Amino acid sequence: MKDVKVLGTGCANCRATVRRIEEAARAKGVEIALTKVEDLPSIVAYGVMATPGVVVDGKVVHAGGVPRREAIESWLA
Amino acid sequence: MTAIASRSLARPKTFIVVAALAWIAAYRLLVPVSEAVVAALPVARESHLGSALQFFLYDTPKVLLLLTGVVFVMGLVNSYFTPERTRALLAGRVGVLGNAMAASLGVVTPFCSCSAVPLFIGFVQAGVPLGITFSFLIAAPMVNEVALALLLALFGWKIALLYLALGLAVAIVSGWTIGRLRMERHLEDWVRNLPRAHAIGATESMPLAERVGAGLAAVREIVGRVWPYVIAGIAIGAAIHGYVPEDFMAGLMGREAWWSVPAAVLIGVPMYANAAGIIPIVEALLAKGAALGTVLAFMMSVIALSLPEIVILRKVLKPRLIAVFAGVVATGILVVGYVFNAVL
Numbered sequence: 215m216k217d218v219k220v221l222g223t224g225c226a227n228c229r230a231t232v233r234r235i236e237e238a239a240r241a242k243g244v245e246i247a248l249t250k251v252e253d254l255p256s257i258v259a260y261g262v263m264a265t266p267g268v269v270v271d272g273k274v275v276h277a278g279g280v281p282r283r284e285a286i287e288s289w290l291a
Numbered sequence: 292m293t294a295i296a297s298r299s300l301a302r303p304k305t306f307i308v309v310a311a312l313a314w315i316a317a318y319r320l321l322v323p324v325s326e327a328v329v330a331a332l333p334v335a336r337e338s339h340l341g342s343a344l345q346f347f348l349y350d351t352p353k354v355l356l357l358l359t360g361v362v363f364v365m366g367l368v369n370s371y372f373t374p375e376r377t378r379a380l381l382a383g384r385v386g387v388l389g390n391a392m393a394a395s396l397g398v399v400t401p402f403c404s405c406s407a408v409p410l411f412i413g414f415v416q417a418g419v420p421l422g423i424t425f426s427f428l429i430a431a432p433m434v435n436e437v438a439l440a441l442l443l444a445l446f447g448w449k450i451a452l453l454y455l456a457l458g459l460a461v462a463i464v465s466g467w468t469i470g471r472l473r474m475e476r477h478l479e480d481w482v483r484n485l486p487r488a489h490a491i492g493a494t495e496s497m498p499l500a501e502r503v504g505a506g507l508a509a510v511r512e513i514v515g516r517v518w519p520y521v522i523a524g525i526a527i528g529a530a531i532h533g534y535v536p537e538d539f540m541a542g543l544m545g546r547e548a549w550w551s552v553p554a555a556v557l558i559g560v561p562m563y564a565n566a567a568g569i570i571p572i573v574e575a576l577l578a579k580g581a582a583l584g585t586v587l588a589f590m591m592s593v594i595a596l597s598l599p600e601i602v603i604l605r606k607v608l609k610p611r612l613i614a615v616f617a618g619v620v621a622t623g624i625l626v627v628g629y630v631f632n633a634v635l
Contacts, residue, residue, distance in 0.1 A: 225405035254606055263374040263413035265406040
């Protein structure tokens with residue numbers, strides 16, 4: 215099971231990112247534990263300068279803007 | 292759109308040339324087509340409704356076309372400037388040249404106001420001085436591609452360039468002033484206690500095809516988000532053009548009314564409209580006798596200073612620094628408004 219975190223203070227793009235990751239995981243049949251990280255000190259601790267950021271298994275894979283579907287699928291593979 | 296995107300990946304240069312030619316052709320066709328459409332309508336052109344319709348039918352495609360073009364080019368340019376690289380360029384800079392660099396980088400680095408805070412912290416943590424960080428943070432939202440595209444479409448390149456230059460000037464001077472005031476201790480404690488981070492500029496290079504893809508993605512995302520505001524703004528602007536009498540705004544927002552500039556800024560700050568909705572309305576006001584400086588000041592305060600942004604920044608700045616930030620930027624905008632009303 216993949217541990218996926220979406221970093222962001224709750225803007226529209228962050229919600230879209232969460233939705234897109236959930237859809238991609240469901241479509242691929244991959245089980246994920248998805249958490250939203252919304253408090254600033256924790257977001258900053260990942261060293262991300264643009265939100266939404268995505269962390270997969272402890273590693274920052276994306277920062278800034280809603281990620282593309284192909285990118286999400288490559289993280290879940 | 293995906294078909295276009297995948298084709299562009301194979302031959303990015305061809306795509307850019309073909310897209311540019313198609314864009315120019317569409318732009319050239321704009322006036323004759325919109326005039327033909329208005330002429331075919333069963334309304335007299337001199338009537339209120341006629342002149343409102345003509346404004347709407349001509350300006351909507353023109354603005355959307357310019358918006359698409361400018362957003363694509365900016366998306367392409369943005370792909371050369373990541374926040375990480377900008378931060379590495381700015382770390383440890385001092386003096387007004389650092390402010391100028393930060394303001395200019397604010398124009399070309401991709402920025403979304405929702406990540407203003409992580410970016411602010413990332414900069415400060417890596418040793419970018421506070422004043423220089425502010426220059427970036429003021430320029431980035433104020434001089435954005437949507438505002439520039441709309442100014443270009445509705446006011447022409449001279450005003451667009453003027454807005455760019457003045458936006459940069461306000462950002463440079465405000466950031467420099469905040470830097471001189473040495474307000475580092477007015478950052479929230481948790482920010483000051485963060486461990487120092489190293490600024491490393493990302494050096495990976497991106498093939499042109501991917502940059503074109505980034506430009507197209509920007510068009511999809513930005514134009515897809517703002518077009519309803521553009522149309523609503525132009526519709527209101529059209530109504531003003533058609534129905535509000537000439538010189539109606541002269542008394543209210545004209546050059547003689549000295550209080551109009553501060554009033555415009557005071558009204559503008561709490562307003563949170565995006566550039567897309569506000570600029571067509573502002574253009575119509577200008578045509579009805581409002582003074583350019585007043586109008587520019589209004590526009591800048593709506594776009595650069597907004598309550599939601601101040602609320603977000605409150606998480607990292609203590610009240611006094613927030614007040615100084617808003618005060619310094621508002622003063623800069625006021626000066627711009629007065630200077631313009633005096634000179635033009």
